[in-house]
Amino acid sequence: GAGVSQSPSNKVTEKGKDVELRCDPISGHTALxxxxxxxxxxxxxxxxxxxxxxxxxxxxxxxxxxxxxxxGSVSTLTIQRTQQEDSxxxxxxxxxxxxxxxxxxxxxxGTRLTVL
Amino acid sequence: xxxVEQSPQSLHVQEGDSTNFTCSFPSSNFYALHWYxxxxxxxxxxxxxxxxxxxxxxxxxxxxxxxxxxxxxYLYIKGSQPEDSATYLCAFSSSNTGKLIFGQxxxxxxxx
Numbered sequence: 612g613a614g615v616s617q618s619p620s621n622k623v624t625e626k627g628k629d630v631e632l633r634c635d636p637i638s639g640h641t642a643l644x645x646x647x648x649x650x651x652x653x654x655x656x657x658x659x660x661x662x663x664x665x666x667x668x669x670x671x672x673x674x675x676x677x678x679x680x681x682x683g684s685v686s687t688l689t690i691q692r693t694q695q696e697d698s699x700x701x702x703x704x705x706x707x708x709x710x711x712x713x714x715x716x717x718x719x720x721g722t723r724l725t726v727l
Numbered sequence: 728x729x730x731v732e733q734s735p736q737s738l739h740v741q742e743g744d745s746t747n748f749t750c751s752f753p754s755s756n757f758y759a760l761h762w763y764x765x766x767x768x769x770x771x772x773x774x775x776x777x778x779x780x781x782x783x784x785x786x787x788x789x790x791x792x793x794x795x796x797x798x799x800x801y802l803y804i805k806g807s808q809p810e811d812s813a814t815y816l817c818a819f820s821s822s823n824t825g826k827l828i829f830g831q832x833x834x835x836x837x838x839x
Contacts, residue, residue, distance in 0.1 A: 614770070642825050653731075653831035654771075654816065659824060667826055702771070706825055713759060713778065716825055718770040 615719035623725045632688045632722045636705030643686050649699040693726045731819050733830035747803045748833040750817030754798035763816040807837040
């Protein structure tokens with residue numbers, strides 16, 4: 612079946628503009644995660660969804676960042692008034708839960724965001 | 728603050744060499760330790776997940792060990808091949824939510 616998909620694959624925007632990044636998880640995966648990798652940094656957790664709710668959004672760097680998930684499926688990460696430090700690769704991952712034991716997290720190919 | 732450290736940051740080896748990387752993580756509140764391989768322009772791919780102290784996992788020429796009491800894991804690659812060139816990430820989780828805390832990765836380049 613299809614893996615995790617993300618769109619767009621690349622996004623160049625001007626400082627101050629809003630952007631929306633989309634994630635389509637694997638069908639049936641109840642948990643969804645957003646991470647980002649800034650230049651020279653490791654992958655950094657942003658937010659976690661279980662179904663449509665976000666029990667952990669502790670990694671969102673500021674109130675300019677928000678995310679939602681609808682229908683237990685697609686998720687959108689929105690960055691308002693983008694700044695140059697928002698430039699990064701944004702990765703989405705999903706996994707199935709409730710099966711007992713550990714389940715693997717599957718990653719999408721990422722969206723490379725460049726803020727000029 | 729949960730800190731996951733990986734070393735070395737980068738490594739260049741010749742084809743056929745064996746190599747190993749280190750991941751250190753908090754020894755308290757341990758739930759699982761993960762290794763991922765991330766090739767350029769691809770998605771990170773899970774290699775191993777280990778949950779018990781003393782766990783050893785093997786997949787072809789790649790193996791990993793886990794010491795939760797002292798907070799470290801080793802990843803070994805035997806007889807490196809050019810296709811092993813990638814960034815190897817380790818990630819720590821302290822609960823079953825799946826939230827992963829990643830190290831900065833070790834970038835391996837294998838020269839033919």
